[in-house]
Amino acid sequence: MNIVTIRASSLAELFDCPARWEAKHILGMRMPSSGASHLGTAVHAGTAAFDQAVLDGAPITADDAAAAVVDSIHDKDAEVDWEDSDPATAERIALALHTRYCVEIAPRQHYIGVEVKCERLEIPELGLALTGTTDRVRTTEAGAGISDLKTGGRAVGTDGVAVTAGHGPQLGVYELLAEHAMGIPISAPAQIVGMNTGKTAAGQRVGTGEIESPRTALLGTEDQPGLLQHASRLIQSGAFYGNGKSFLCSAKYCPRHATCPYKS
Template structure:
Protein backbone atom coordinates (compact mmCIF):
# COMPACT_ATOMS: atom_id res chain seq x y z
CA UNK A 1 0.00 0.00 0.00
CA UNK A 2 1.42 3.39 -0.99
CA UNK A 3 2.04 5.76 1.91
CA UNK A 4 0.04 9.00 1.74
CA UNK A 5 1.71 12.24 0.72
CA UNK A 6 1.56 14.68 3.64
CA UNK A 7 1.83 18.46 3.30
CA UNK A 8 2.44 20.37 6.52
CA UNK A 9 0.93 23.86 6.36
CA UNK A 10 0.95 26.44 9.13
CA UNK A 11 -2.53 27.73 9.88
CA UNK A 12 -1.23 31.30 9.62
CA UNK A 13 -0.39 30.76 5.93
CA UNK A 14 -3.72 29.15 5.04
CA UNK A 15 -5.31 32.43 3.99
CA UNK A 16 -2.63 33.13 1.38
CA UNK A 17 -3.66 29.94 -0.46
CA UNK A 18 -6.87 31.66 -1.48
CA UNK A 19 -5.24 34.97 -2.37
CA UNK A 20 -2.80 33.52 -4.91
CA UNK A 21 -2.28 29.77 -4.80
CA UNK A 22 0.64 30.08 -7.22
CA UNK A 23 2.45 32.37 -4.77
CA UNK A 24 1.44 30.10 -1.86
CA UNK A 25 2.95 27.05 -3.56
CA UNK A 26 6.26 28.82 -4.20
CA UNK A 27 6.65 30.35 -0.76
CA UNK A 28 4.97 27.80 1.52
CA UNK A 29 5.26 24.39 -0.14
CA UNK A 30 8.54 24.97 -1.98
CA UNK A 31 10.03 27.13 0.79
CA UNK A 32 11.25 29.93 -1.49
CA UNK A 33 10.26 33.01 0.46
CA UNK A 34 11.87 36.43 0.41
CA UNK A 35 13.24 38.81 3.01
CA UNK A 36 10.62 40.89 4.81
CA UNK A 37 10.51 44.67 4.76
CA UNK A 38 10.50 47.05 7.71
CA UNK A 39 6.69 47.20 7.74
CA UNK A 40 6.54 43.43 8.19
CA UNK A 41 9.20 43.73 10.89
CA UNK A 42 7.07 46.36 12.63
CA UNK A 43 4.14 43.94 12.63
CA UNK A 44 6.31 41.26 14.23
CA UNK A 45 7.55 43.73 16.85
CA UNK A 46 4.01 44.84 17.72
CA UNK A 47 2.84 41.29 18.13
CA UNK A 48 5.83 40.44 20.33
CA UNK A 49 5.37 43.41 22.66
CA UNK A 50 1.58 43.09 22.94
CA UNK A 51 1.92 39.35 23.60
CA UNK A 52 4.12 40.10 26.64
CA UNK A 53 1.49 42.55 27.90
CA UNK A 54 -1.40 40.14 27.29
CA UNK A 55 0.37 37.17 28.85
CA UNK A 56 0.79 39.21 32.03
CA UNK A 57 -2.93 40.04 31.97
CA UNK A 58 -3.85 36.36 31.62
CA UNK A 59 -1.63 35.64 34.63
CA UNK A 60 -3.53 38.24 36.65
CA UNK A 61 -0.66 40.71 36.89
CA UNK A 62 -0.97 44.48 36.93
CA UNK A 63 1.05 45.79 34.00
CA UNK A 64 1.85 49.09 32.32
CA UNK A 65 2.45 49.58 28.62
CA UNK A 66 5.99 50.68 29.40
CA UNK A 67 6.71 47.28 31.00
CA UNK A 68 6.58 45.56 27.58
CA UNK A 69 7.43 48.42 25.20
CA UNK A 70 11.11 47.50 25.31
CA UNK A 71 10.29 44.22 23.56
CA UNK A 72 9.08 46.19 20.54
CA UNK A 73 12.25 48.26 20.35
CA UNK A 74 14.47 45.20 20.79
CA UNK A 75 12.63 43.24 18.09
CA UNK A 76 12.92 46.13 15.62
CA UNK A 77 16.64 46.50 16.20
CA UNK A 78 17.54 42.82 16.52
CA UNK A 79 15.28 40.87 14.11
CA UNK A 80 15.46 37.08 14.07
CA UNK A 81 14.84 36.86 10.31
CA UNK A 82 16.24 38.46 7.17
CA UNK A 83 15.03 42.02 6.56
CA UNK A 84 15.28 43.99 3.33
CA UNK A 85 15.59 47.55 4.61
CA UNK A 86 15.02 48.91 1.09
CA UNK A 87 11.79 47.01 0.49
CA UNK A 88 9.45 49.78 1.58
CA UNK A 89 9.27 53.42 2.60
CA UNK A 90 9.59 52.98 6.35
CA UNK A 91 12.77 53.47 8.35
CA UNK A 92 13.44 51.60 11.59
CA UNK A 93 13.36 54.92 13.44
CA UNK A 94 9.90 55.77 12.10
CA UNK A 95 8.75 52.20 12.73
CA UNK A 96 9.80 52.56 16.36
CA UNK A 97 7.88 55.82 16.75
CA UNK A 98 4.70 54.42 15.17
CA UNK A 99 5.05 51.11 16.98
CA UNK A 100 5.43 52.62 20.45
CA UNK A 101 2.35 54.77 19.87
CA UNK A 102 0.28 51.78 18.75
CA UNK A 103 1.59 49.62 21.59
CA UNK A 104 0.51 52.23 24.15
CA UNK A 105 -2.93 52.63 22.51
CA UNK A 106 -3.49 48.89 22.38
CA UNK A 107 -2.45 48.31 26.00
CA UNK A 108 -4.64 51.16 27.27
CA UNK A 109 -7.73 50.89 25.08
CA UNK A 110 -8.07 47.31 23.86
CA UNK A 111 -6.28 44.70 25.95
CA UNK A 112 -8.11 45.46 29.24
CA UNK A 113 -11.50 44.96 27.54
CA UNK A 114 -10.87 41.62 25.84
CA UNK A 115 -11.00 39.01 28.63
CA UNK A 116 -8.11 36.98 27.23
CA UNK A 117 -7.64 33.37 28.36
CA UNK A 118 -4.87 32.29 25.94
CA UNK A 119 -2.12 34.20 24.14
CA UNK A 120 -0.47 32.70 21.04
CA UNK A 121 -1.31 29.23 22.32
CA UNK A 122 0.26 26.11 20.83
CA UNK A 123 -2.10 24.02 18.71
CA UNK A 124 -2.20 20.27 18.07
CA UNK A 125 -1.74 19.26 14.40
CA UNK A 126 -4.94 18.41 12.54
CA UNK A 127 -5.06 16.22 9.42
CA UNK A 128 -7.30 17.05 6.47
CA UNK A 129 -7.76 14.07 4.15
CA UNK A 130 -7.92 15.45 0.61
CA UNK A 131 -8.44 12.04 -0.98
CA UNK A 132 -6.16 10.42 -3.53
CA UNK A 133 -3.53 9.70 -0.89
CA UNK A 134 -3.04 13.40 -0.07
CA UNK A 135 -3.18 14.66 3.51
CA UNK A 136 -2.76 18.28 4.58
CA UNK A 137 -1.68 18.68 8.20
CA UNK A 138 -2.49 22.05 9.74
CA UNK A 139 0.20 22.91 12.28
CA UNK A 140 1.62 25.68 14.40
CA UNK A 141 0.56 28.06 17.09
CA UNK A 142 -1.74 31.04 16.81
CA UNK A 143 1.13 33.34 15.87
CA UNK A 144 -0.64 36.63 16.50
CA UNK A 145 -3.96 35.54 17.90
CA UNK A 146 -5.44 35.38 21.34
CA UNK A 147 -8.51 33.69 22.81
CA UNK A 148 -11.20 35.65 24.64
CA UNK A 149 -13.99 34.34 26.82
CA UNK A 150 -17.20 36.19 26.06
CA UNK A 151 -20.86 35.83 26.96
CA UNK A 152 -21.39 33.87 23.72
CA UNK A 153 -18.39 31.58 24.22
CA UNK A 154 -14.74 31.49 23.18
CA UNK A 155 -13.70 33.97 20.49
CA UNK A 156 -10.38 34.18 18.63
CA UNK A 157 -9.18 37.78 18.16
CA UNK A 158 -6.27 38.16 15.73
CA UNK A 159 -3.97 41.17 15.67
CA UNK A 160 -3.47 42.63 12.21
CA UNK A 161 -1.13 45.54 11.53
CA UNK A 162 -0.54 47.54 8.37
CA UNK A 163 -1.69 50.58 6.45
CA UNK A 164 -4.98 49.12 5.19
CA UNK A 165 -6.29 47.31 8.27
CA UNK A 166 -8.73 50.11 9.18
CA UNK A 167 -11.28 51.55 6.73
CA UNK A 168 -13.40 54.53 7.74
CA UNK A 169 -12.63 53.87 11.38
CA UNK A 170 -13.62 50.18 11.21
CA UNK A 171 -11.36 47.14 11.44
CA UNK A 172 -11.18 45.49 8.01
CA UNK A 173 -12.25 41.83 8.06
CA UNK A 174 -12.20 41.21 4.31
CA UNK A 175 -10.13 38.18 3.34
CA UNK A 176 -9.48 37.11 6.94
CA UNK A 177 -11.83 34.13 7.26
CA UNK A 178 -9.50 31.45 5.83
CA UNK A 179 -6.75 32.02 8.40
CA UNK A 180 -9.08 32.63 11.32
CA UNK A 181 -11.29 29.73 10.31
CA UNK A 182 -8.20 27.52 10.44
CA UNK A 183 -7.46 28.89 13.91
CA UNK A 184 -11.01 28.16 15.05
CA UNK A 185 -10.85 24.58 13.78
CA UNK A 186 -7.42 23.96 15.30
CA UNK A 187 -8.33 25.50 18.66
CA UNK A 188 -11.52 23.42 18.81
CA UNK A 189 -9.49 20.33 17.88
CA UNK A 190 -6.83 21.07 20.53
CA UNK A 191 -9.04 22.14 23.43
CA UNK A 192 -12.15 20.08 22.78
CA UNK A 193 -14.41 23.14 22.66
CA UNK A 194 -16.37 24.90 19.95
CA UNK A 195 -15.38 28.51 19.43
CA UNK A 196 -18.22 30.90 18.67
CA UNK A 197 -16.32 33.14 16.26
CA UNK A 198 -13.34 35.32 15.51
CA UNK A 199 -12.56 39.02 15.27
CA UNK A 200 -9.86 41.38 14.05
CA UNK A 201 -7.87 43.71 16.28
CA UNK A 202 -6.51 46.26 13.81
CA UNK A 203 -3.35 48.30 14.42
CA UNK A 204 -2.96 50.91 11.68
CA UNK A 205 0.71 51.69 10.97
CA UNK A 206 0.08 54.87 8.99
CA UNK A 207 1.60 58.20 10.01
CA UNK A 208 -1.52 58.63 12.16
CA UNK A 209 -1.60 55.41 14.21
CA UNK A 210 -5.04 54.10 15.14
CA UNK A 211 -6.62 50.97 16.63
CA UNK A 212 -10.00 49.29 16.10
CA UNK A 213 -11.75 46.01 16.92
CA UNK A 214 -14.18 44.31 14.52
CA UNK A 215 -17.45 42.62 15.48
CA UNK A 216 -17.27 38.86 16.01
CA UNK A 217 -17.81 36.81 12.84
CA UNK A 218 -18.01 33.08 12.11
CA UNK A 219 -14.83 32.22 10.19
CA UNK A 220 -15.32 28.46 10.61
CA UNK A 221 -18.37 28.57 8.31
CA UNK A 222 -16.19 29.78 5.43
CA UNK A 223 -13.81 26.87 5.93
CA UNK A 224 -16.31 24.02 6.28
CA UNK A 225 -19.30 25.35 4.31
CA UNK A 226 -22.88 24.36 5.05
CA UNK A 227 -26.34 23.79 3.58
CA UNK A 228 -24.84 21.89 0.67
CA UNK A 229 -22.31 24.60 -0.11
CA UNK A 230 -18.65 23.47 0.00
CA UNK A 231 -16.21 25.29 2.22
CA UNK A 232 -12.69 26.43 1.45
CA UNK A 233 -11.29 23.14 2.75
CA UNK A 234 -12.95 21.27 -0.12
CA UNK A 235 -11.55 23.68 -2.70
CA UNK A 236 -8.12 23.43 -1.09
CA UNK A 237 -8.35 19.64 -1.21
CA UNK A 238 -8.84 19.82 -4.98
CA UNK A 239 -5.68 21.89 -5.35
CA UNK A 240 -3.52 19.64 -3.20
CA UNK A 241 -4.91 16.50 -4.81
CA UNK A 242 -4.35 17.75 -8.36
CA UNK A 243 -1.12 19.62 -7.68
CA UNK A 244 -2.53 22.63 -9.52
CA UNK A 245 -2.20 25.94 -7.65
CA UNK A 246 -3.73 28.64 -9.88
CA UNK A 247 -2.27 32.16 -10.13
CA UNK A 248 -4.20 35.30 -9.31
CA UNK A 249 -2.71 38.28 -11.17
CA UNK A 250 -5.49 40.47 -9.73
CA UNK A 251 -4.30 39.93 -6.15
CA UNK A 252 -3.42 43.12 -4.30
CA UNK A 253 -0.12 41.40 -3.42
CA UNK A 254 0.73 40.68 -7.06
CA UNK A 255 3.90 42.75 -7.27
CA UNK A 256 7.65 42.27 -7.09
CA UNK A 257 7.56 43.89 -3.66
CA UNK A 258 5.31 41.26 -2.09
CA UNK A 259 5.73 38.07 -4.13
CA UNK A 260 8.85 35.90 -4.05
CA UNK A 261 7.71 34.15 -7.24
CA UNK A 262 7.46 37.36 -9.27
CA UNK A 263 10.60 36.74 -11.36
CA UNK A 264 9.48 33.16 -12.02
CA UNK A 265 5.87 33.95 -12.96
CA UNK A 266 4.60 34.80 -16.44
CA UNK A 267 1.00 35.48 -15.39
CA UNK A 268 1.44 39.04 -14.12
CA UNK A 269 1.53 42.09 -16.39
Protein backbone atom coordinates in the same frame (compact mmCIF):
# COMPACT_ATOMS: atom_id res chain seq x y z
CA MET B 1 -3.30 10.71 -0.19
CA ASN B 2 -0.27 12.65 1.00
CA ILE B 3 -0.78 14.89 4.03
CA VAL B 4 0.30 18.45 3.24
CA THR B 5 0.85 20.92 6.07
CA ILE B 6 -0.72 24.33 5.63
CA ARG B 7 -0.26 27.29 7.94
CA ALA B 8 -3.42 29.15 8.90
CA SER B 9 -1.81 32.47 8.00
CA SER B 10 -1.12 31.28 4.44
CA LEU B 11 -4.64 30.29 3.42
CA ALA B 12 -5.54 33.66 1.91
CA GLU B 13 -2.33 33.63 -0.14
CA LEU B 14 -3.14 30.17 -1.50
CA PHE B 15 -6.34 31.45 -3.06
CA ASP B 16 -4.83 34.78 -4.13
CA CYS B 17 -1.99 33.19 -6.08
CA PRO B 18 -1.38 29.44 -5.84
CA ALA B 19 1.97 29.77 -7.62
CA ARG B 20 3.26 32.23 -5.03
CA TRP B 21 1.95 30.01 -2.23
CA GLU B 22 3.70 26.97 -3.69
CA ALA B 23 6.97 28.87 -4.00
CA LYS B 24 6.92 29.88 -0.34
CA HIS B 25 5.28 26.95 1.38
CA ILE B 26 6.11 23.91 -0.77
CA LEU B 27 9.36 24.83 -2.50
CA GLY B 28 10.72 26.76 0.49
CA MET B 29 11.74 29.82 -1.53
CA ARG B 30 12.50 32.65 0.88
CA MET B 31 12.70 36.42 0.70
CA PRO B 32 13.15 39.24 3.23
CA SER B 33 10.25 40.38 5.37
CA SER B 34 8.84 43.79 4.44
CA GLY B 35 9.19 46.70 6.81
CA ALA B 36 5.42 46.73 7.32
CA SER B 37 5.37 43.03 8.17
CA HIS B 38 8.28 43.42 10.58
CA LEU B 39 6.48 46.31 12.28
CA GLY B 40 3.46 44.06 12.77
CA THR B 41 5.65 41.34 14.25
CA ALA B 42 7.03 43.83 16.76
CA VAL B 43 3.54 44.96 17.82
CA HIS B 44 2.54 41.32 18.27
CA ALA B 45 5.60 40.73 20.48
CA GLY B 46 4.92 43.69 22.77
CA THR B 47 1.17 43.15 23.14
CA ALA B 48 1.71 39.42 23.77
CA ALA B 49 4.17 40.21 26.56
CA PHE B 50 1.64 42.59 28.12
CA ASP B 51 -1.33 40.20 27.86
CA GLN B 52 0.62 37.13 29.01
CA ALA B 53 1.72 38.96 32.14
CA VAL B 54 -1.92 39.75 32.97
CA LEU B 55 -2.91 36.13 32.30
CA ASP B 56 -0.08 34.94 34.57
CA GLY B 57 -1.38 37.12 37.40
CA ALA B 58 1.71 39.34 37.38
CA PRO B 59 0.71 42.40 35.31
CA ILE B 60 3.36 44.70 33.88
CA THR B 61 3.04 48.19 32.48
CA ALA B 62 2.80 49.03 28.80
CA ASP B 63 6.26 50.60 29.08
CA ASP B 64 7.70 47.40 30.52
CA ALA B 65 6.19 45.33 27.70
CA ALA B 66 7.46 47.84 25.13
CA ALA B 67 10.94 46.36 25.52
CA ALA B 68 9.72 43.40 23.46
CA VAL B 69 8.67 45.80 20.69
CA VAL B 70 12.10 47.42 20.54
CA ASP B 71 13.93 44.09 20.69
CA SER B 72 11.82 42.74 17.82
CA ILE B 73 12.36 45.79 15.60
CA HIS B 74 16.13 45.56 16.06
CA ASP B 75 16.40 41.77 15.88
CA LYS B 76 19.73 41.20 14.15
CA ASP B 77 18.67 37.77 12.94
CA ALA B 78 15.65 39.08 11.06
CA GLU B 79 16.09 39.71 7.34
CA VAL B 80 14.09 42.82 6.53
CA ASP B 81 13.69 44.88 3.37
CA TRP B 82 13.40 48.47 4.65
CA GLU B 83 12.80 49.94 1.18
CA ASP B 84 9.61 51.78 2.20
CA SER B 85 10.56 52.56 5.80
CA ASP B 86 13.40 52.42 8.32
CA PRO B 87 13.88 50.90 11.78
CA ALA B 88 13.54 54.21 13.62
CA THR B 89 10.20 55.06 11.99
CA ALA B 90 8.91 51.51 12.45
CA GLU B 91 9.87 51.58 16.12
CA ARG B 92 8.07 54.88 16.71
CA ILE B 93 4.85 53.66 15.07
CA ALA B 94 5.01 50.22 16.70
CA LEU B 95 5.48 51.72 20.17
CA ALA B 96 2.57 54.10 19.66
CA LEU B 97 0.25 51.27 18.57
CA HIS B 98 1.47 49.04 21.37
CA THR B 99 0.63 51.70 23.94
CA ARG B 100 -2.79 52.38 22.45
CA TYR B 101 -3.57 48.67 22.47
CA CYS B 102 -2.55 48.31 26.11
CA VAL B 103 -4.59 51.35 27.17
CA GLU B 104 -7.64 51.16 24.92
CA ILE B 105 -8.10 47.52 23.88
CA ALA B 106 -6.58 45.17 26.44
CA PRO B 107 -8.60 46.40 29.48
CA ARG B 108 -11.84 45.46 27.69
CA GLN B 109 -10.69 41.92 26.90
CA HIS B 110 -10.84 38.79 29.05
CA TYR B 111 -8.18 36.51 27.65
CA ILE B 112 -7.77 32.87 28.58
CA GLY B 113 -5.09 32.18 26.00
CA VAL B 114 -2.25 34.24 24.50
CA GLU B 115 -0.32 33.07 21.42
CA VAL B 116 -2.05 29.69 21.53
CA LYS B 117 0.01 27.32 19.38
CA CYS B 118 -1.44 24.30 17.64
CA GLU B 119 1.34 22.01 16.45
CA ARG B 120 -0.81 19.97 14.09
CA LEU B 121 -4.46 19.30 13.34
CA GLU B 122 -4.76 16.59 10.71
CA ILE B 123 -7.76 16.23 8.43
CA PRO B 124 -6.91 12.92 6.71
CA GLU B 125 -9.90 12.90 4.37
CA LEU B 126 -8.67 16.17 2.87
CA GLY B 127 -4.97 15.33 2.95
CA LEU B 128 -4.30 18.46 5.00
CA ALA B 129 -2.67 19.20 8.34
CA LEU B 130 -3.41 22.63 9.78
CA THR B 131 -0.90 24.41 11.96
CA GLY B 132 -0.44 27.88 13.36
CA THR B 133 -0.78 30.18 16.35
CA THR B 134 -4.00 31.87 17.41
CA ASP B 135 -3.21 35.35 18.74
CA ARG B 136 -5.74 35.31 21.58
CA VAL B 137 -8.65 33.31 22.99
CA ARG B 138 -11.10 35.37 25.04
CA THR B 139 -14.23 34.77 27.06
CA THR B 140 -17.48 36.57 26.30
CA GLU B 141 -21.15 36.22 27.25
CA ALA B 142 -21.53 34.06 24.14
CA GLY B 143 -18.71 31.73 25.18
CA ALA B 144 -15.07 31.53 24.16
CA GLY B 145 -13.93 33.27 21.00
CA ILE B 146 -10.71 34.06 19.20
CA SER B 147 -9.13 37.47 18.68
CA ASP B 148 -6.69 38.15 15.86
CA LEU B 149 -4.43 41.21 15.82
CA LYS B 150 -4.02 42.95 12.46
CA THR B 151 -1.76 45.90 11.66
CA GLY B 152 -1.75 47.83 8.42
CA GLY B 153 -2.48 51.10 6.69
CA ARG B 154 -6.20 50.27 6.40
CA ALA B 155 -6.73 47.99 9.39
CA VAL B 156 -9.30 50.33 10.99
CA GLY B 157 -11.93 52.42 9.24
CA THR B 158 -12.61 56.07 9.90
CA ASP B 159 -15.57 54.92 12.01
CA GLY B 160 -13.15 53.29 14.45
CA VAL B 161 -14.21 49.75 13.55
CA ALA B 162 -11.62 47.19 12.47
CA VAL B 163 -11.90 46.06 8.86
CA THR B 164 -13.03 42.43 8.76
CA ALA B 165 -13.60 41.87 5.03
CA GLY B 166 -11.50 39.05 3.61
CA HIS B 167 -10.35 37.69 6.97
CA GLY B 168 -13.14 35.15 7.52
CA PRO B 169 -11.45 32.00 6.15
CA GLN B 170 -8.24 32.63 8.06
CA LEU B 171 -10.13 33.21 11.30
CA GLY B 172 -12.13 30.06 10.67
CA VAL B 173 -8.86 28.10 10.64
CA TYR B 174 -7.72 29.83 13.82
CA GLU B 175 -10.97 28.76 15.50
CA LEU B 176 -10.33 25.13 14.58
CA LEU B 177 -6.75 25.36 15.84
CA ALA B 178 -7.75 27.03 19.11
CA GLU B 179 -10.41 24.42 19.81
CA HIS B 180 -7.93 21.63 19.16
CA ALA B 181 -5.14 23.21 21.21
CA MET B 182 -7.23 24.25 24.23
CA GLY B 183 -9.84 21.51 24.20
CA ILE B 184 -12.77 23.91 24.55
CA PRO B 185 -15.60 24.90 22.19
CA ILE B 186 -15.22 28.20 20.36
CA SER B 187 -18.72 29.62 19.98
CA ALA B 188 -18.43 33.43 20.19
CA PRO B 189 -17.94 35.59 17.08
CA ALA B 190 -14.35 35.90 15.93
CA GLN B 191 -12.81 39.27 16.64
CA ILE B 192 -10.35 41.36 14.65
CA VAL B 193 -8.24 43.79 16.68
CA GLY B 194 -7.09 46.33 14.10
CA MET B 195 -4.27 48.84 14.45
CA ASN B 196 -3.58 51.44 11.77
CA THR B 197 0.09 52.02 11.03
CA GLY B 198 -0.25 55.72 10.21
CA LYS B 199 2.73 58.01 10.64
CA THR B 200 0.77 60.52 12.70
CA ALA B 201 -1.17 60.06 15.93
CA ALA B 202 -4.45 60.76 14.10
CA GLY B 203 -3.71 57.95 11.67
CA GLN B 204 -2.83 55.43 14.35
CA ARG B 205 -6.37 54.29 15.07
CA VAL B 206 -7.13 51.10 16.97
CA GLY B 207 -10.45 49.29 17.05
CA THR B 208 -12.23 45.95 16.95
CA GLY B 209 -14.65 44.24 14.60
CA GLU B 210 -16.42 40.89 14.63
CA ILE B 211 -17.08 38.07 12.17
CA GLU B 212 -19.97 35.70 12.86
CA SER B 213 -19.31 32.00 12.23
CA PRO B 214 -16.17 32.29 10.07
CA ARG B 215 -16.00 28.49 9.82
CA THR B 216 -19.14 28.31 7.67
CA ALA B 217 -17.38 29.20 4.42
CA LEU B 218 -14.34 27.21 5.50
CA LEU B 219 -16.06 23.88 6.14
CA GLY B 220 -18.99 24.16 3.75
CA THR B 221 -22.09 21.96 3.81
CA GLU B 222 -23.20 18.65 2.31
CA ASP B 223 -24.32 20.50 -0.79
CA GLN B 224 -21.62 23.16 -1.01
CA PRO B 225 -17.90 22.41 -0.59
CA GLY B 226 -16.02 24.72 1.76
CA LEU B 227 -12.74 26.49 1.21
CA LEU B 228 -10.78 23.69 2.87
CA GLN B 229 -12.17 21.23 0.32
CA HIS B 230 -11.16 23.60 -2.49
CA ALA B 231 -7.73 24.06 -0.92
CA SER B 232 -7.29 20.30 -0.70
CA ARG B 233 -8.20 19.77 -4.36
CA LEU B 234 -5.85 22.51 -5.47
CA ILE B 235 -2.91 21.33 -3.37
CA GLN B 236 -3.36 17.63 -4.09
CA SER B 237 -3.64 18.29 -7.84
CA GLY B 238 -0.36 20.20 -7.89
CA ALA B 239 -1.92 22.68 -10.34
CA PHE B 240 -0.44 25.81 -8.80
CA TYR B 241 -1.47 28.38 -11.39
CA GLY B 242 -0.48 32.03 -11.06
CA ASN B 243 -2.49 35.22 -10.73
CA GLY B 244 -0.89 38.07 -12.64
CA LYS B 245 -3.60 40.45 -11.40
CA SER B 246 -2.79 39.92 -7.72
CA PHE B 247 -1.84 43.12 -5.89
CA LEU B 248 1.18 41.20 -4.61
CA CYS B 249 2.40 40.17 -8.05
CA SER B 250 5.85 41.75 -7.89
CA ALA B 251 9.43 40.90 -7.07
CA LYS B 252 8.91 42.56 -3.69
CA TYR B 253 6.41 39.95 -2.54
CA CYS B 254 6.96 36.85 -4.69
CA PRO B 255 10.21 34.85 -4.68
CA ARG B 256 9.52 33.30 -8.07
CA HIS B 257 8.42 36.52 -9.80
CA ALA B 258 11.49 36.76 -12.03
CA THR B 259 10.73 33.45 -13.74
CA CYS B 260 6.95 33.24 -13.33
CA PRO B 261 5.09 32.85 -16.66
CA TYR B 262 1.87 34.20 -15.14
CA LYS B 263 3.18 37.58 -13.99
CA SER B 264 1.54 40.77 -15.19
